[in-house]
Amino acid sequence: MKSVIWWIRRDVRLEDNPALQAALQTGLPVIPLFILDPKLLQEPPTRRQSFLFQALQNLDEGLHRLGNRLLVRQGTPLQVLQRIMQEIPVHAIFAEEDYSPYAITRDSQIQKALPLKLVLGLVIHHPQQVLKADGTPYTVFTPFSKTWKALPKNFTTYPVPKNLPSPDHPLPGISLPESTASAYFPASTSEAYHRLDSFIQGPIFEYSQGRNLLAQPGTSTLSPYLRFGLLSVRTAYQAALKALISTMRAEETKGVETWFNELIWREFYLSILYHFPNVLQEAFYQHRRNIPWRYETKEFNAWQNGLTGYPVVDACMRQLNETGWMHNRGRMIVASFLTKDLLHNWQLGERYFMQQLVDGDPAANNGGWQWTAGVGTDAAPYFRIFNPILQSKKFDTQGNFICQWIPELSRVPQQYIHEPWTIPQDVQERSGCIIGKHYPAPIVDRAIVKDRVMTAFQS
Numbered sequence: 353m354k355s356v357i358w359w360i361r362r363d364v365r366l367e368d369n370p371a372l373q374a375a376l377q378t379g380l381p382v383i384p385l386f387i388l389d390p391k392l393l394q395e396p397p398t399r400r401q402s403f404l405f406q407a408l409q410n411l412d413e414g415l416h417r418l419g420n421r422l423l424v425r426q427g428t429p430l431q432v433l434q435r436i437m438q439e440i441p442v443h444a445i446f447a448e449e450d451y452s453p454y455a456i457t458r459d460s461q462i463q464k465a466l467p468l469k470l471v472l473g474l475v476i477h478h479p480q481q482v483l484k485a486d487g488t489p490y491t492v493f494t495p496f497s498k499t500w501k502a503l504p505k506n507f508t509t510y511p512v513p514k515n516l517p518s519p520d521h522p523l524p525g526i527s528l529p530e531s532t533a534s535a536y537f538p539a540s541t542s543e544a545y546h547r548l549d550s551f552i553q554g555p556i557f558e559y560s561q562g563r564n565l566l567a568q569p570g571t572s573t574l575s576p577y578l579r580f581g582l583l584s585v586r587t588a589y590q591a592a593l594k595a596l597i598s599t600m601r602a603e604e605t606k607g608v609e610t611w612f613n614e615l616i617w618r619e620f621y622l623s624i625l626y627h628f629p630n631v632l633q634e635a636f637y638q639h640r641r642n643i644p645w646r647y648e649t650k651e652f653n654a655w656q657n658g659l660t661g662y663p664v665v666d667a668c669m670r671q672l673n674e675t676g677w678m679h680n681r682g683r684m685i686v687a688s689f690l691t692k693d694l695l696h697n698w699q700l701g702e703r704y705f706m707q708q709l710v711d712g713d714p715a716a717n718n719g720g721w722q723w724t725a726g727v728g729t730d731a732a733p734y735f736r737i738f739n740p741i742l743q744s745k746k747f748d749t750q751g752n753f754i755c756q757w758i759p760e761l762s763r764v765p766q767q768y769i770h771e772p773w774t775i776p777q778d779v780q781e782r783s784g785c786i787i788g789k790h791y792p793a794p795i796v797d798r799a800i801v802k803d804r805v806m807t808a809f810q811s
């Protein structure tokens with residue numbers, strides 16, 4: 353009897369999984385397969401990989417309950433799939449469509465040789481569906497979002513299947529690589545649902561304000577779960593829709609609608625990557641590709657390690673280094689600081705984020721960096737420079753976030769927390785924080801920043 357392969361990539365879940373459903377609908381035994389592709393593996397595993405491996409481990413437990421097991425193989429996907437098809441008769445391979453240039457090339461090569469069927473699931477609307485009237489892709493968010501919203505969304509989400517028949521003879525596989533569980537992001541679908549429920553029951557209604565406050569859990573923290581598909585975007589969308597229907601208050605409606613927009617930003621950047629894959633190598637705009645960036649190892653290291661002397665920047669970078677996640681407001685502040693205040697190439701920051709982030713996603717990360725640096729599609733204008741002191745006063749007024757991540761500053765009186773270099777000497781001594789000794793003096797004089805940026809961009 354023939355089997356079908358459910359090739360798992362960024363859809364590590366049983367619930368609302370269109371690729372799995374398509375496999376099940378054939379009525380044939382299903383082989384849930386994960387391929388360890390050497391091209392995508394790094395040693396030691398990044399946080400992102402660890403999160404994925406843990407999630408796969410949990411998926412395997414779920415599969416076990418349904419009478420099946422996860423098959424793990426290592427190698428080039430085409431070769432691995434061909435090998436399996438020599439071992440057992442396979443009717444078809446089902447996988448969720450992915451839009452990175454690597455995934456597109458890989459899948460189209462496989463499709464030439466094998467019956468690979470790609471299924472929509474990573475997004476609500478395929479990038480080919482959200483187009484301008486003339487059939488070309490959008491490069492500006494607002495019109496993209498209008499078209500996205502207007503498209504019909506009459507889908508129903510799929511429950512976890514009741515059982516998942518496996519082939520009579522299990523195929524030999526290998527174990528998943530060693531990985532460490534994150535205390536901050538347990539990699540299970542139950543955790544994803546728990547986060548979604550808690551967010552939908554409260555914070556979503558205050559999201560239009562709460563999403564900017566650094567010390568407050570005002571956002572969903574679902575990004576790693578959406579990144580690896582432990583939660584489907586359709587499930588997230590439907591939960592938010594229920595929240596929207598449950599309220600008549602204008603402020604609460606605004607909160608939910610603002611959150612919808614974030615889900616659309618996610619699809620906007622996936623669409624940009626799909627239509628303009630070159631953004632992974634260069635700025636979207638040609639006239640922003642030859643900016644004379646500076647490079648100073650000392651400054652770059654200070655930025656990476658949260659030692660710039662600007663507390664809000666340092667707190668955000670330390671949050672990233674410790675947890676693998678950073679608040680969206682923080683991502684904009686530190687990206688602006690690197691690319692504008694220090695005038696370092698945005699691609700260095702992009703790369704560092706990909707090394708550290710548990711939710712590191714080529715489309716969203718690239719889009720975020722190009723936007724902040726002012727070189728990308730629908731970007732902030734290049735002369736907009738986030739002032740870290742004003743951002744800090746506005747979005748961490750009491751300095752609670754700063755004190756959480758920078759213990760050296762925890763005894764500093766609140767009035768100096770955003771600009772510790774202004775602390776009088778005697779207060780520095782009393783609060784056990786001598787600037788230049790316990791906490792760095794600012795690594796850049798902000799007075800020169802604007803002129804330097806203008807000159808570089810205008811050149």
Ligand SMILES: Cc1cc2nc3c(=O)[nH]c(=O)nc-3n(C[C@H](O)[C@H](O)[C@H](O)COP(=O)(O)OP(=O)(O)OC[C@H]3O[C@@H](n4cnc5c(N)ncnc54)[C@H](O)[C@@H]3O)c2cc1C
Pocket residue numbers: 563571572573574575576578579614615617618619621678679680681683684687705709711712713714716717718719720721724
């Ligand atoms: C420089 C920079 C780099 C970024 N890198 C990434 C990245 O690698 N991976 C990533 O998922 N997001 C990235 N973002 C977008 C955003 O910061 C995170 O998605 C968000 O902070 C995740 O927290 P959350 O789940 O609580 O988001 P919420 O505010 O609850 O938003 C819900 C979901 O919408 C999506 N989303 C929200 N904002 C954006 C956005 N601006 N662009 C695309 N999708 C968005 C995410 O999937 C997120 O989980 C980046 C932003 C910037 C400015």
